[in-house]
Amino acid sequence: MQVTETLNEGLKRGYTIKVPAADLDAKVDQKLVEAQPEIEMKGFRKGKVPMALLKKQFGQRLMGEAMQESIDGAMSRHFEDSGDRPAMQPKVEMANQDWKAGDDVEVALSYEALPDVPEVDFSNVEVDRLTVEPAEADIQEALEGLAENAQTFETKKGKAADGDQVVIDFVGKVDGEAFEGGTAEDYPLVLGSNSFIPGFEEQLVGTKAGEEKAVEVSFPEQYQAEHLAGKAAVFDCTVKEVKKPAKAKIDDEMAKQFGAEDLDALKGQISERLQAEYQGAARQVVKRQLLDQLDGLVTFDLPPSLVDAEAQQIAHQLWHEEHPEVQGHDHEKIEPTEEHRKLAERRVRLGLLLAELGQKEGVEVTDAEMTQAIMTQARQYPGQEREFFQFIQQNQQAQQQLRAPLFEDKVIDLILDRAKVTEKSVSKEELQAEVEKLEEA
Numbered sequence: 001m002q003v004t005e006t007l008n009e010g011l012k013r014g015y016t017i018k019v020p021a022a023d024l025d026a027k028v029d030q031k032l033v034e035a036q037p038e039i040e041m042k043g044f045r046k047g048k049v050p051m052a053l054l055k056k057q058f059g060q061r062l063m064g065e066a067m068q069e070s071i072d073g074a075m076s077r078h079f080e081d082s083g084d085r086p087a088m089q090p091k092v093e094m095a096n097q098d099w100k101a102g103d104d105v106e107v108a109l110s111y112e113a114l115p116d117v118p119e120v121d122f123s124n125v126e127v128d129r130l131t132v133e134p135a136e137a138d139i140q141e142a143l144e145g146l147a148e149n150a151q152t153f154e155t156k157k158g159k160a161a162d163g164d165q166v167v168i169d170f171v172g173k174v175d176g177e178a179f180e181g182g183t184a185e186d187y188p189l190v191l192g193s194n195s196f197i198p199g200f201e202e203q204l205v206g207t208k209a210g211e212e213k214a215v216e217v218s219f220p221e222q223y224q225a226e227h228l229a230g231k232a233a234v235f236d237c238t239v240k241e242v243k244k245p246a247k248a249k250i251d252d253e254m255a256k257q258f259g260a261e262d263l264d265a266l267k268g269q270i271s272e273r274l275q276a277e278y279q280g281a282a283r284q285v286v287k288r289q290l291l292d293q294l295d296g297l298v299t300f301d302l303p304p305s306l307v308d309a310e311a312q313q314i315a316h317q318l319w320h321e322e323h324p325e326v327q328g329h330d331h332e333k334i335e336p337t338e339e340h341r342k343l344a345e346r347r348v349r350l351g352l353l354l355a356e357l358g359q360k361e362g363v364e365v366t367d368a369e370m371t372q373a374i375m376t377q378a379r380q381y382p383g384q385e386r387e388f389f390q391f392i393q394q395n396q397q398a399q400q401q402l403r404a405p406l407f408e409d410k411v412i413d414l415i416l417d418r419a420k421v422t423e424k425s426v427s428k429e430e431l432q433a434e435v436e437k438l439e440e441a
Contacts, residue, residue, distance in 0.1 A: 006108070028055070095107055132278040165188055171235065182235070251263055
């Protein structure tokens with residue numbers, strides 16, 4: 001087997017791999033010898049089929065396997081000997097398209113090699129880690145918000161208004177006949193909540209306790225109960241009580257509604273949640289500071305194919321953000337701008353730097369960390385968590401999309417441990433201003 005270099009310009013590489021016909025024939029014969037003891041054929045005992053007959057019957061298929069194995073083996077040895085790591089999937093093409101049995105096989109191998117990434121002294125990198133302590137005013141503001149969500153209703157005199165709660169008995173009828181599921185007693189309905197059939201709640205606005213009201217509505221055409229879809233109905237309602245909304249009192253009883261033992265415990269939970277939010281925001285800021293400095297510290301050649309692919313992805317994503325009405329991808333080709341390419345170069349450069357450092361330092365994402373990431377993502381699909389888990393398990397690309405940010409964060413932490421990090425106490429407003437700068441960049 002012969003490997004000849006045909007291109008070596010920058011990161012571009014080209015080679016011709018030549019596999020002699022004799023080597024291929026020997027590999028086919030070896031496969032036949034290994035398989036012969038288990039082969040049965042009409043007219044011959046098991047394992048006694050003549051080699052010439054086996055070669056005639058299976059030789060062509062085995063020749064294809066031998067060619068593929070020989071080429072794959074040559075490529076593996078080449079990358080092992082040269083130390084090259086292809087930036088993307090190498091391109092392999094038959095050089096002698098008119099190949100026939102008995103000819104040598106020649107294939108053209110081409111790829112872009114990943115560059116050598118220089119080592120960086122992170123001790124000269126200086127960043128500020130912003131810290132914010134939850135203020136009493138912040139905790140009180142959060143409590144007020146919880147009180148709004150935990151509002152109760154208290155009896156009022158007079159007519160029901162939008163936002164009030166009416167306690168009703170009702171019987172629903174279609175064509176004069178009560179239908180299954182259309183009857184209830186002491187049902188608390190908040191007017192304006194849109195929890196009932198369109199047009200139902202509006203007709204109860206202005207009613208009073210003790211009043212009877214025939215509510216006339218039509219079920220939607222796409223109603224879940226097919227036998228009711230699109231049909232007109234009358235609900236005979238009796239208003240038993242009218243209540244107005246009352247904000248919950250911020251006390252131990254309200255705290256228990258949110259799973260806390262008392263108000264102090266709830267305040268502690270809110271403080272921890274705010275602290276986690278502030279830490280997450282501060283993490284974004286310090287990470288951007290770090291990446292900005294790293295971008296200016298290292299310079300090396302970038303594989304054009306990686307930059308092109310990244311620029312295309314950036315342009316495509318931004319185009320869809322500007323055209324949210326377009327859901328599919330059957331639109332005209334989007335050409336990346338120079339700005340897209342500059343951003344792509346930054347991302348590729350930093351990505352290669354972090355990947356190289358992580359590999360040298362033996363950074364790994366554990367199974368437990370992956371499981372936690374999958375669980376976090378699965379919560380976005382309530383009721384379909386199991387299906388999401390199965391999808392991730394069967395999809396290598398989806399696994400990599402979850403693994404990549406975990407790996408990057410661990411490498412970022414490694415760099416921060418070696419950099420000069422100054423803790424800087426700031427206000428919530430100052431932290432928010434820094435986060436807004438990131439969003440504008």
